[in-house]
Amino acid sequence: xxxxxxxxxxxxxxxxxxxxxxxxxxxxxxxxxxxxxxxxxxxxxxxxxxxxxxxxxxxxxxxxxxxxxxxxxxxxxxxxxxxxxxxxxxxxxxxxxxxxxxxxxxxx
Amino acid sequence: xxxxxxxxxxxxxxxxxxxxxxxxxxxxxxxxxxxxxxxxxxxxxxxxxxxxxxxxxxxxxxxxxxxxxxxxxxxxxxxxxxxxxxxxxxxxxxxxxxxxxxxxxxxxxxxxxx
Numbered sequence: 757x758x759x760x761x762x763x764x765x766x767x768x769x770x771x772x773x774x775x776x777x778x779x780x781x782x783x784x785x786x787x788x789x790x791x792x793x794x795x796x797x798x799x800x801x802x803x804x805x806x807x808x809x810x811x812x813x814x815x816x817x818x819x820x821x822x823x824x825x826x827x828x829x830x831x832x833x834x835x836x837x838x839x840x841x842x843x844x845x846x847x848x849x850x851x852x853x854x855x856x857x858x859x860x861x862x863x864x
Numbered sequence: 865x866x867x868x869x870x871x872x873x874x875x876x877x878x879x880x881x882x883x884x885x886x887x888x889x890x891x892x893x894x895x896x897x898x899x900x901x902x903x904x905x906x907x908x909x910x911x912x913x914x915x916x917x918x919x920x921x922x923x924x925x926x927x928x929x930x931x932x933x934x935x936x937x938x939x940x941x942x943x944x945x946x947x948x949x950x951x952x953x954x955x956x957x958x959x960x961x962x963x964x965x966x967x968x969x970x971x972x973x974x975x976x977x978x
Contacts, residue, residue, distance in 0.1 A: 760906070788964050799868070799955055799969030800907070807964050845906050851920065852897075852967065854906025 758783040762846060762855035769836055770863050777831040777858045779846035784824045786849040791820050791831050793842040794857070800845065804831070836862045866890065868970035870956050876976045882944035885973045889937070889958030895919075896933055897967065898941050899955040907955055913939065914961070943975075951977045 759782045769775055779789075788807045792800040804820040806813045806829070812821040819832040829846055843857040869888040877883050889896050894915050899907035910929065912920040915936040924931070928947070933939040943950055953974050957967040 790966060792969075797971070797974075799971045800957075800967075802966040802968065805964065805966045847906075851912070852907075852909060854908070856904065856906050 758849060758851075758853040760846065760848065760853055760855035762844075762858050764858055765856065766859040766861075768861045768863065771836060771838060773836050773862075774832070774834050775836055775860075777833070777844050777846075777860070779829040779831070779848075779855060781827045781829075781846075781848045781853075783848070784827050786824065789820075789822050789829050789846060789848040790852070791818075791829075792845045792847065794845060795842050803844075833860075836860075838862050838864045868956055868958055868968055870954075870970035870973055872973055873971065874974050874976075876978065877946055878978050879948055880945040882942065883946055883975065884940050884942045885954050885956075885975075887939045887941070887956030887970060889939070889956070890968055892960065893958035893968070894936070894961045895959045895965075896939050897957040897959075898931055898939070899957065901953045901955055901972070903952070910941070946975075946977050948977050951975060 761780045763778045790805045791803045804813045806822040817834040822829045845857040847854045896913045898910045901907040910924045911931045913933040916933045931941045953972040955972040957969045959965045959967045
């Protein structure tokens with residue numbers, strides 16, 4: 757049974773900082789891993805999807821890496837902005853099993 | 865492209881009553897998912913459809929929850945009778961067929977049980 761842990765549970769940073777969100781999972785037999793953001797009262801928005809054959813994926817200021825063998829993924833956010841404030845969730849595998857998320861607050 | 869549509873946005877009922885949620889996926893998306901998200905937790909998959917067939921319903925409490933996807937498009941999720949622990953946001957998502965396709969989520973239905 758896949759178990760997903762996200763660290764830290766919450767993070768508060770000043771605007772402009774670079775930051776790293778961590779995700780670990782127990783079952784490395786996955787096709788892909790997705791990172792999502794969730795704004796209050798909203799559904800999830802897919803940010804990045806990393807296929808198992810890839811090691812990283814980039815979109816704008818976001819970069820996600822995947823190390824299947826160690827069961828880890830990181831989401832790197834460069835030059836954080838107040839608009840990045842949200843909950844970030846990772847989900848390994850097609851049968852998405854979510855972590856509890858990291859609540860990010862970027863202060864202006 | 866239009867996103868995943870869900871209704872209602874909010875629902876308040878008393879325990880032991882019944883409730884139904886509706887989802888219209890993105891046009892052309894063969895796969896449809898229902899998730900339950902309890903406050904402070906990540907979403908938990910309840911059921912996955914491929915067209916109008918069930919792929920995975922292993923975490924659906926079948927004594928009280930049911931779901932259908934007639935004609936492989938819209939879907940409804942029903943709870944009967946509702947319990948206090950069913951208070952949550954119910955999210956619908958859809959994706960194209962294929963193992964590396966991202967899921968697209970609706971804004972969910974927030975259910976409160978009194």
